[in-house]
Amino acid sequence: MKSLLYISTARSILDLSQIEDLLCKSRAANAMVGLTGLLVVGGRRFLQVLEGPDEAVIETYERIRQDPRHFALVKLREKAVETREFGSWSMGFEQGGEAATSASLSDQVNAMASSITDPTLRAYFAGFAETHARKQLNERV
Numbered sequence: 129m130k131s132l133l134y135i136s137t138a139r140s141i142l143d144l145s146q147i148e149d150l151l152c153k154s155r156a157a158n159a160m161v162g163l164t165g166l167l168v169v170g171g172r173r174f175l176q177v178l179e180g181p182d183e184a185v186i187e188t189y190e191r192i193r194q195d196p197r198h199f200a201l202v203k204l205r206e207k208a209v210e211t212r213e214f215g216s217w218s219m220g221f222e223q224g225g226e227a228a229t230s231a232s233l234s235d236q237v238n239a240m241a242s243s244i245t246d247p248t249l250r251a252y253f254a255g256f257a258e259t260h261a262r263k264q265l266n267e268r269v
């Protein structure tokens with residue numbers, strides 16, 4: 129089994145219904161090939177981890193890479209894994225920075241990353257959430 133983490137940039141910010149459509153289709157496709165993972169959106173940035181059978185991860189990433197809704201994909205990590213981090217999510221979703229008004233920055237980061245057991249993966253998601261929460265706070269000033 130493989131785990132692949134990448135970051136990318138949206139061509140234009142997707143609204144909620146566009147994200148819901150993307151998630152709905154992705155979850156159905158992922159379930160068919162045994163993929164699980166997490167997608168986090170922060171402004172125009174996507175951070176996504178795909179995990180599952182090697183072939184499913186490679187094929188899906190190839191398809192995602194060619195999606196015109198985003199560009200400048202950078203693969204941050206590709207690793208053989210024994211167990212899944214997101215076993216119950218055909219594609220979990222978080223909007224980074226979204227809850228900045230109702231929760232403190234650290235609460236938000238902790239909530240997003242605390243369930244991830246792999247320290248490297250946790251650090252990427254925590255860092256991403258912190259960056260985007262901070263950006264949102266700055267934008268409000």
Ligand SMILES: Cc1cc2nc3c(=O)[nH]c(=O)nc-3n(C[C@H](O)[C@H](O)[C@H](O)COP(=O)(O)O)c2cc1C
Pocket residue numbers: 150153154155157158167174176178188191192193194195197198219
């Ligand atoms: C940020 C982002 C994440 C995506 N995640 C997935 C995913 O987890 N699984 C998936 O099948 N498609 C995902 N997609 C959609 C694929 O890029 C593609 O549109 C979809 O698989 C349909 O491909 P097709 O039109 O070639 O059939 C994602 C797209 C974007 C922009």
